[in-house]
Structure formats: C-alpha cells, structure tokens
Amino acid sequence: MSIETMVKAENTSRNGVNVDELFNTIDAVKRSPAIAKFKFRAENEWIEGGHNRPTIKDFYHNQKEHRHEATFKLDADEPPLLLGTGKGPNPVEYLLTALAACVTTSLIYHAAAKGIVLKSVESRLEGDIDLRGFLGISKDVRKGYQEIRMYFKIDADVPDEELQALVQLGPSYSPVFDSITKGVPVKVELENESRCRYINICNYSLYN
Numbered sequence: 001m002s003i004e005t006m007v008k009a010e011n012t013s014r015n016g017v018n019v020d021e022l023f024n025t026i027d028a029v030k031r032s033p034a035i036a037k038f039k040f041r042a043e044n045e046w047i048e049g050g051h052n053r054p055t056i057k058d059f060y061h062n063q064k065e066h067r068h069e070a071t072f073k074l075d076a077d078e079p080p081l082l083l084g085t086g087k088g089p090n091p092v093e094y095l096l097t098a099l100a101a102c103v104t105t106s107l108i109y110h111a112a113a114k115g116i117v118l119k120s121v122e123s124r125l126e127g128d129i130d131l132r133g134f135l136g137i138s139k140d141v142r143k144g145y146q147e148i149r150m151y152f153k154i155d156a157d158v159p160d161e162e163l164q165a166l167v168q169l170g171p172s173y174s175p176v177f178d179s180i181t182k183g184v185p186v187k188v189e190l191e192n193e194s195r196c197r198y199i200n201i202c203n204y205s206l207y208n
Helices: 019-031 091-113 160-173 175-182
Strands: 038-040 043-048 051-061 064-073 118-128 147-156
Touching: 019 091, 091 118, 091 147, 091 160, 091 175, 147 160
Parallel strands: none
Antiparallel strands: 038 051, 043 051, 051 064, 118 147
C-alpha cells in the first residue's frame, strides 16, 4: 500500500513526521508531478592514498538551487589493513550507511502515515566483498558487494505480523535500495576548467 492510499490524519505528528504536511506534499505532487523531481549532488576532493573528502552543500528542485543550512564535509578512507590511514569509513561502508538511513526513513514515513507510533528502530548491516574483483585478480569475481544483509529491531505496540509488513515497506520505497538492487546508469567524464571532453561514458548498472 503506497502512502497516498492510507487514511489521512488531521493535525498529527508521528515519529517526528508531520503527517499533515506529508499528505499535503503528496497532494501537491499529484497535481504537479514536476515538483517531485530533484537533482542531488556531491563533490569530492582526493587528499592522498585512499583518503577522500566528499562535500555536500546544495541540490536542485523546482527550477531553483537550494543550499543546505550547513555544508557537510565527510572523510572517506581505508583502514590500515587496506593501505589507508583510517581517517574515515571506507566508501563501501558509506554505501551501507546510506542504505540503512534510506530504508529506515522510508519505514518511518510509512509508519507515520499508517498511524503507527514507533518507540525505537535500530538496524545493523553487513555485506560480503571479495577483493579479487577490485584488484583485478579474477574476472569471475564481481567488484562490488556479493550480498548485503539488513537486520531490524523495532519497538512498537503492534502485532508481529504488522511489524513484518512494515519492515518490507522500507525497502519497497527506498530510493537507495532501488538504486542498489536494480542498478542505475552512471556517466563518467573528464571535466576541465576551460572545456569538457568525454574520456569514457559508462552506462552501466552499479553492481553489474
């Protein structure tokens, strides 16, 4: 069941979500589908070795540029075991973090719309990677995750079968889950200050 088919509640905030505004947003998108489209962005600066510093500061929506209230600077690195300096999580750990946050947010919003009050939601994730793919040792080994597993703990005053259904709503509507499991076209190009030229355009799924 999608959010727009759920029973609307009046003047209600659940799980930190303003349900009125949630349904108002749905109604607005149904009237003007164009406002549902966003462009999210990230910039990255290589520091040294496996250390990178991604920055997130703005996004595009409804024909306007929008800046976050704060500029988010992150650090991504590799552990010393993988020749890094451990100044931050590595990129595949960030992927797990993005997946956990996105699936959880989808779960929270749908629970709020369904009238379910959640006392707590916790999750843990683990994924299997074989570095023979990344290192180019074996063409038979994929470079990305071979499998990712998510485990949820949810505290709410609802029957277990309802919690099971709620857990499935999270991945069903999560953009990150969809991107990982179904793949997304990615284009890679060289960008210079004065001009741009394509050195490679890869229309491939992230985990093919």
